Each structure stands twice: as C-alpha cells, then as structure tokens.
Amino acid sequence: MSLLLLTCPVNGAEPPAWPINEEESAVPAYVLPELMKSEDGKPVKSVDDWRWKRRPELLRIFEEGMYGKAPARPALVYEVLEEAVPALEGKALRKQVRVYFAGKKEGPSMDVLFYVPSAAAGPVPFFWGLNFQGNHTVSADPGILMPRLPAEAPGNPRPKPLLAWKRGDQADRWQIEWVISQGYGTATAWYEEIDPDYDDGFKNGVHGLFPDLEAKRDGTTWGSLAAWAWGLRVGMDYLEMEPRCDARFVALHGHSRLGKATVWAGAQDERFDVVISNNSGCGGAALSKRWFGETVGRINTSFPHWFAGNYRQWNGREAEMPYDQHELLALVAPRGLLVGSAEDDKWADPEGELIAAKQASPAFELLGEKGLAAETKRENSAVSTGNPGYWQRPGKHDVMAEDWKRWTAFLKARWGK
Numbered sequence: 344m345s346l347l348l349l350t351c352p353v354n355g356a357e358p359p360a361w362p363i364n365e366e367e368s369a370v371p372a373y374v375l376p377e378l379m380k381s382e383d384g385k386p387v388k389s390v391d392d393w394r395w396k397r398r399p400e401l402l403r404i405f406e407e408g409m410y411g412k413a414p415a416r417p418a419l420v421y422e423v424l425e426e427a428v429p430a431l432e433g434k435a436l437r438k439q440v441r442v443y444f445a446g447k448k449e450g451p452s453m454d455v456l457f458y459v460p461s462a463a464a465g466p467v468p469f470f471w472g473l474n475f476q477g478n479h480t481v482s483a484d485p486g487i488l489m490p491r492l493p494a495e496a497p498g499n500p501r502p503k504p505l506l507a508w509k510r511g512d513q514a515d516r517w518q519i520e521w522v523i524s525q526g527y528g529t530a531t532a533w534y535e536e537i538d539p540d541y542d543d544g545f546k547n548g549v550h551g552l553f554p555d556l557e558a559k560r561d562g563t564t565w566g567s568l569a570a571w572a573w574g575l576r577v578g579m580d581y582l583e584m585e586p587r588c589d590a591r592f593v594a595l596h597g598h599s600r601l602g603k604a605t606v607w608a609g610a611q612d613e614r615f616d617v618v619i620s621n622n623s624g625c626g627g628a629a630l631s632k633r634w635f636g637e638t639v640g641r642i643n644t645s646f647p648h649w650f651a652g653n654y655r656q657w658n659g660r661e662a663e664m665p666y667d668q669h670e671l672l673a674l675v676a677p678r679g680l681l682v683g684s685a686e687d688d689k690w691a692d693p694e695g696e697l698i699a700a701k702q703a704s705p706a707f708e709l710l711g712e713k714g715l716a717a718e719t720k721r722e723n724s725a726v727s728t729g730n731p732g733y734w735q736r737p738g739k740h741d742v743m744a745e746d747w748k749r750w751t752a753f754l755k756a757r758w759g760k
C-alpha cells in the first residue's frame with residue numbers, strides 16, 4: 344500500500360507535508376477546467392477563437408502562474424568549435440558549436456553537439472534535446488568535447504558528479520547510431536550550461552545575465568524550467584542557421600524534468616514541429632488535479648527553483664487551480680505532440696499523462712488534426728496513431744531504445760520521411 348495520508352504525527356514524527364497517493368482506487372474525483380472555454384466564459388468555436396484568444400490567454404496563464412516570464416532571446420552569437428568531421432565509423436558527421444547567451448562571445452554559453460548522417464545529400468530533419476550529464480555522456484565517441492565545469496559558486500554541488508560522469512554513460516538514452524540510420528540528425532547540449540540545477544537564488548546560469556529582471560523578481564519571474572526552455576529556443580535559433588538541418592522538421596524531446604522544459608518550450612515556440620514528452624510527469628504532461636504521484640506541493644518543496652513563485656500558491660490546493668496540464672499540451676496543436684509514459688513510473692502518473700493528452704485533443708481536432716485515437720489505452724498504446732500520440736512502454740522512469748523507435752515512427756508518419 345503506497346497511500347501516504349497521515350493526519351497526525353506517528354511515533355512523534357511529523358506527517359508528510361504533501362501526502363502522496365500511488366493507488367488508483369484512492370484517486371478522488373476531480374474536475375478539470377474547460378479547455379475550449381475562454382476566461383470570459385465564451386466557448387472556443389473557431390480556429391480564430393483559438394489562435395487569437397484562447398491560445399494567447401493560456402500562454403499567459405502558464406507563463407505568469409507556473410513557469411515564469413523569460414526575457415527576450417539574445418541575438419544569435421556562436422562559435423564553431425569543430426567543423427563537421429567524420430565520426431561513428433564514418434556513418435555520421437560530428438559538429439560542435441558554442442552558442443552564447445549574452446549576444447556576445449562571453450558569459451554563459453552552451454556547447455551543442457550535432458551528428459548528421461554522412462550519406463545525407465542535403466538538410467535533414469533533426470532531434471533536439473538537452474542531456475542530463477554532459478555531451479560526453481551521450482556517446483562513447485572520444486571526439487566529443489568535455490563540458491566545462493560550471494562556475495564555482497557557494498553551495499554549488501555540481502562539479503563533483505560531473506567529474507564522475509564517464510564518456511558514453513548515457514549512450515543508451517540517446518541511441519545516436521540508430522537515429523542516424525533513420526536519416527535524421529540529432530543535436531544535444533548539457534542543461535546545466537544553461538542554468539545549473541540547484542537553488543542559488545537565481546544568480547548563476549542565464550538568470551545572472553538579467554540583473555534588472557532579478558532586481559524586480561516577483562511571483563511571475565522565470566524559474567529554472569523556463570530558463571532551460573529558453574535555452575532550447577536559443578538552440579532553435581541556431582538550428583535555423585545550420586545548413587545541415589531542415590528546420591521545418593525539428594522534433595524537440597526531453598525526459599523527466601527536461602520533458603517539463605520541453606513541453607513549455609514547445610508550447611510557446613511554433614518553430615518546433617514536434618514535441619516529445621518522455622515521462623515528464625508533474626509540471627509536465629501529467630494532470631495536477633489528479634491526486635496520483637508527485638504533487639504540486641511536493642515538487643515546489645523538493646525543487647524550489649524550478650517554477651515561478653506564483654505556482655507555490657497551489658501547494659496542497661490543486662483542486663482550486665484555474666488551469667491544468669491538458670491546457671498546456673493543447674498549446675502544441677496543431678503541431679505534433681507525442682506523450683510517452685513508463686508503466687512503473689508511478690511518480691510521473693502515466694494515467695494522468697494519458698488523460699491530459701486525451702483532454703488536449705479538442706484543440707488538435709479544431710485545428711484539423713485527428714486527436715488522440717479513441718482506442719488508445721495505456722496498456723495497448725501501439726495503436727496510438729493520432730495527434731496527440733501517446734505511448735506507454737513497460738519498465739521504469741528512463742529513456743530506452745524502444746522510446747526512440749516509437750518517436751521515430753511518429754515522425755515518419757507525420758513527415759513522410
């Protein structure tokens with residue numbers, strides 16, 4: 344029994360501040376806000392209603408209430424660290440580029456690692472996503488530049504694990520050879536080069552580039568998820584310039600916390616033709632009002648730097664929230680959205696992710712997409728042929744070869760290549 348609902352101290356211990364439920368039978372009834380009704384109570388009936396009224400309204404709700412407002416992106420400034428060279432036994436070309444965040448060649452920057460099929464005759468579709476442990480971990484390829492250690496700062500716990508992360512440690516999660524074999528390119532950068540993932544009062548990473556914004560910090564100012572999403576959009580600014588990338592066909596993908604950042608970036612930025620959420624859970628694709636797995640109170644307590652301050656007002660008060668994550672997913676419409684869950688990943692609430700995708704469907708349908716295929720079930724997701732697509736694989740919270748296969752099948756169905 345994993346239902347933890349303690350109302351009084353047991354043996355002198357304090358009850359958990361944010362009780363967690365992982366039993367389906369214990370999920371109470373909940374009511375979702377209506378996606379296709381504007382704040383003024385009017386129904387969303389036409390493409391124009393969606394495009395000019397509901398979509399901007401929802402973007403503002405998530406920006407001010409949850410992830411926080413990000414500054415404008417800088418002018419694109421980059422430095423080619425390595426021009427395309429043969430790699431992966433000649434199957435790919437590898438390129439490495441440093442993209443600066445200050446609009447000049449100093450200050451924080453991210454190193455973007457690219458592979459494209461060496462056989463490609465022209466620009467190819469691309470996967471673009473952030474990695475957890477440094478570019479050198481996504482493949483054993485010895486040519487990948489080692490990440491620079493994040494700036495030392497009081498309380499910075501990061502350099503130590505970074506030194507322990509080995510080349511190729513995360514290769515299973517990236518499947519680069521397989522992606523190349525499918526005729527696609529792939530690009531990645533280490534998320535902590537955008538904003539180190541610990542609570543430092545928003546001084547380091549790209550937050551530190553905007554002192555005026557920090558001086559006025561309030562409940563609507565950006566947190567780390569918004570910073571990673573911003574970095575993903577800066578990366579897209581580069582991909583649009585990259586001659587080997589066909590920027591009309593870019594699939595943004597992210598796992599777990601990076602899945603949350605991915606969904607937020609993809610919701611805002613229509614240049615991403617496909618958005619893939621992998622096990623993104625609470626604050627990503629999973630509904631907040633469904634009491635299962637991680638909760639708003641819990642995530643804001645464990646990770647106080649991830650969201651805008653305003654989000655904390657919903658700690659323990661999910662039932663009163665005026666929005667929920669199906670409305671975030673709907674912002675991807677009519678572009679491609681694929682939500683992936685793992686069966687044993689209760690913390691991320693696979694069922695809540697499926698329901699959110701289903702509840703986002705009316706926006707996709709209004710805009711001419713098929714919507715989540717009616718027959719989609721968690722246990723039989725292979726039939727998920729619609730848009731949004733949904734897929735659940737057996738196993739735990741992770742990115743696996745099967746996930747990449749499913750993602751690629753979704754892209755091939757959408758792009759015809």
Ligand code: GTR
Pocket residue numbers: 598599600601624625637642645
């Ligand atoms: C967990 C967190 C999740 C998820 C995960 C991850 O600790 O509670 O929301 O983001 O980390 O990113 O690996």
